[in-house]
Amino acid sequence: MCENLKINRSLFFLPLICRQCSTRPNVVTEKSKNILRELASQYGMKKIYITSTLRTPEEQARAMYNNIANGRVIRYAAPGAEVTRICQNGIVSSV
Numbered sequence: 001m002c003e004n005l006k007i008n009r010s011l012f013f014l015p016l017i018c019r020q021c022s023t024r025p026n027v028v029t030e031k032s033k034n035i036l037r038e039l040a041s042q043y044g045m046k047k048i049y050i051t052s053t054l055r056t057p058e059e060q061a062r063a064m065y066n067n068i069a070n071g072r073v074i075r076y077a078a079p080g081a082e083v084t085r086i087c088q089n090g091i092v093s094s095v
Helices: 009-013 030-042 057-069 078-092
Strands: 016-018 048-050
Touching: 030 048, 057 078
Parallel strands: 016 048
Antiparallel strands: none
16 A cells, blocks of 8 residues: 555645654655545544654663553553563652
C-alpha cells in the first residue's frame, strides 16, 4: 500500500510538528513525512504531531520516568512494563 503511495503536492502545507526534528533533522525521513501527510489528509486531520522518535537509552529512561512521575501510564511490552513497575515502586518509596 505505502510503496505505491502517490503524494498530493498540496499536502506539503499540512503542518507536521515534530519536537525532535529540530535537534535531529533526519530522524523522520521525507518518505515517512509524506506518508503521514497522506494518511492525515485521508482522515481529515489538519496537523500532525510526532511525539516520539528514535531515542538514546538515556532519553528513553528520562521519557519513561517523566511519564510515570506525571501519572501517565503507558502500556509497554514486558521489559518496559518491568521498568515501569520498578520505577513506580521507587517513586512511592521515595528512592
